[in-house]
Every structure is written in C-alpha cells, then in structure tokens.
Amino acid sequence: MPPRPSVVAESIEDRVFAALSSPVRREVLRLLRDGGPQPAGVLAAHFAMARPSFSEHLRVLRDAGLVSERKEGRQRLYRLEPVPLAEVQEWLTPYERFWRERMAALGDVLDRMEDA
Amino acid sequence: MPPRPSVVAESIEDRVFAALSSPVRREVLRLLRDGGPQPAGVLAAHFAMARPSFSEHLRVLRDAGLVSERKEGRQRLYRLEPVPLAEVQEWLTPYERFWRERMAALGDVLDRMEDA
DNA sequence: ACTATAGGTAGGTTTAATCCTACATATCAA
DNA sequence: TTGATATGTAGGATTAAACCTACCTATAGT
Numbered sequence: 001m002p003p004r005p006s007v008v009a010e011s012i013e014d015r016v017f018a019a020l021s022s023p024v025r026r027e028v029l030r031l032l033r034d035g036g037p038q039p040a041g042v043l044a045a046h047f048a049m050a051r052p053s054f055s056e057h058l059r060v061l062r063d064a065g066l067v068s069e070r071k072e073g074r075q076r077l078y079r080l081e082p083v084p085l086a087e088v089q090e091w092l093t094p095y096e097r098f099w100r101e102r103m104a105a106l107g108d109v110l111d112r113m114e115d116a
Numbered sequence: 117m118p119p120r121p122s123v124v125a126e127s128i129e130d131r132v133f134a135a136l137s138s139p140v141r142r143e144v145l146r147l148l149r150d151g152g153p154q155p156a157g158v159l160a161a162h163f164a165m166a167r168p169s170f171s172e173h174l175r176v177l178r179d180a181g182l183v184s185e186r187k188e189g190r191q192r193l194y195r196l197e198p199v200p201l202a203e204v205q206e207w208l209t210p211y212e213r214f215w216r217e218r219m220a221a222l223g224d225v226l227d228r229m230e231d232a
Numbered sequence: 233a234c235t236a237t238a239g240g241t242a243g244g245t246t247t248a249a250t251c252c253t254a255c256a257t258a259t260c261a262a
Numbered sequence: 263t264t265g266a267t268a269t270g271t272a273g274g275a276t277t278a279a280a281c282c283t284a285c286c287t288a289t290a291g292t
Contacts, residue, residue, distance in 0.1 A: 017137035033214050053251050074259040074268050082215030098149050099198030169281050190238050190289040
C-alpha cells in the first residue's frame with residue numbers, strides 16, 4: 001500500500017498549502033479579505049461551477065482553518081480567519097534571510113557588470 | 117468532462133503552493149536552506165522512499181521553480197531558488213494588514229476582559 | 233572497454249481531488 | 263402547512279498525485 005496524497009490527511013500545514021493551491025480558493029480568500037464576511041451564495045456567484053462543487057471548496061478552506069462559518073438565518077456567513085496565513089508567514093521567515101542574501105548577491109553582480 | 121486538479125497544470129502560483137503542500141518537499145527546501153546546495157543522493161538519504169519516488173518530488177520542486185539543478189560530474193546539485201518563496205510572501209502582504217487588525221481587535225477584547 | 237555509481241524515465245497500482253446531478257436539511261414567508 | 267430559498271451531503275465519473283519495481287543514460291574509475 002503505497003500512495004497517499006490527501007488534502008485532508010496530514011498536518012494542518014499540509015492542509016493550508018493544499019487549500020491555497022487552488023485559484024478558486026485563493027479567490028474566495030481575496031473576496032473575504034476585500035469584502036468582509038459574506039454568505040456562501042454571494043461567494044459562489046463569482047464562479048462558473050455547480051453549487052455542490054463550490055461547497056466542497058468551502059469545506060477544504062474550513063478544514064484548513066482558513067475560513068470560519070456562522071449560521072445567520074438561512075444563510076451561512078463565511079469569514080476569513082487570520083491565524084493560518086500568519087503561520088504561513090512564520091514558516092517563510094527563515095527563508096527570508098536566505099533570499100535577501102541571494103538577492104543582495106545578485107545586486108552586487110549587477111553592480112559589477114555596470115562598472116565594467 | 118469535469119475534473120481537473122493537477123500540480124502541473126495551472127498557474128505558477130498553483131504549482132508553488134501545491135509543491136509546498138508535501139512535507140517531504142518542504143523538508144527538502146529546509147535541507148537546502150540550512151545545508152546549501154546538495155546532490156540529489158544526499159537529499160534522498162533523508163527519506164525512507166524509493167529513489168524514483170524522490171526524483172518525482174524533485175521534479176515537482178523544479179517545475180515550481182523552487183529549486184534549480186546543475187550537473188556536477190555524475191551528480192546533480194540542487195539549489196534553493198529564492199524567487200518563488202519571495203512571491204508567496206508578496207502574495208501574503210495584503211492579508212497581513214487584515215490579520216494585524218484582527219489580532220489587535222482580539223488584544224483589545226482581552227484587555228477589556230482583564231479590566232473586568 | 234568494462235564496471236560501478238548517480239540519477240532519471242517508463243509503466244503500473246491505489247487513493248483522492250474535482251467536478252457533476254440528484255437529494256436532503258433548514259429556515260423564512262404566505 | 264405549504265412552498266420557496268439557502269446550502270450542504272451522497273454517490274458516481276475522471277484525472278492525477280504518490281508510490282513502487284524495472285530499466286535506461288551518463289559519468290568516473292580501473
């Protein structure tokens with residue numbers, strides 16, 4: 001028994017990155033960031049896709065902790081949750097030093113090319 | 117003709133996030149960050165997996181632009197590439213303001229709870 | 233030239249991600 | 263209560279991701 005991908009299986013970090021790998025789900029996050037909490041139907045209206053398919057996207061985002069859901073009458077208000085994205089940024093931090101050094105090195109090379 | 121996930125298909129951003137969703141591939145990036153450029157075999161030795169399977173992981177990282185490869189004798193030196201991760205951080209930027217506000221709001225609530 | 237080493241490609245298996253159509257659930261409105 | 267609205271769940275189809283065992287390619291050493 002060899003295979004084993006899964007957005008639903010492994011660590012929460014796996015789930016967050018896997019959730020972010022879909023342009024549909026990234027667009028949902030953007031809509032929530034720019035427009036504040038919104039019901040599922042308003043979000044769904046932006047996508048040419050059957051509602052159940054969109055529901056699955058929302059579920060993936062929920063399972064990753066990227067959004068939360070609140071019942072509001074017969075709608076469900078979705079809200080962007082800040083913690084997972086903040087954790088992604090923390091994950092990036094040790095790489096930031098690395099790429100600043102590399103970018104700086106590149107800058108030096110370019111400077112020397114200009115001199116010559 | 118409905119389905120269509122794919123790490124190989126869509127935009128470069130999709131590929132980067134999909135590549136990051138595997139703990140194996142994140143560990144490879146960490147090894148390259150902390151240990152500098154290394155041949156495929158040295159990287160592979162950290163994982164209990166057949167070499168061809170690991171080769172595929174390297175290919176996914178290459179296709180995402182997260183690593184580059186250079187022939188060095190009969191080895192292939194892999195190197196961490198800074199640009200895609202820097203782009204992830206740029207992608208995160210507009211969310212950063214959002215979560216700082218939310219965190220601050222949470223802090224205010226906690227402060228008021230302490231007062232009471 | 234021959235062998236060993238380093239690494240990838242080919243092809244197959246299993247699981248799961250994404251999409252769909254139908255159906256179920258819950259709330260509001262007459 | 264009956265009907266309409268809002269949204270999710272069930273089940274099925276298709277594709278691809280992750281793994282494996284074999285095999286191929288390229289370089290180094292004897």
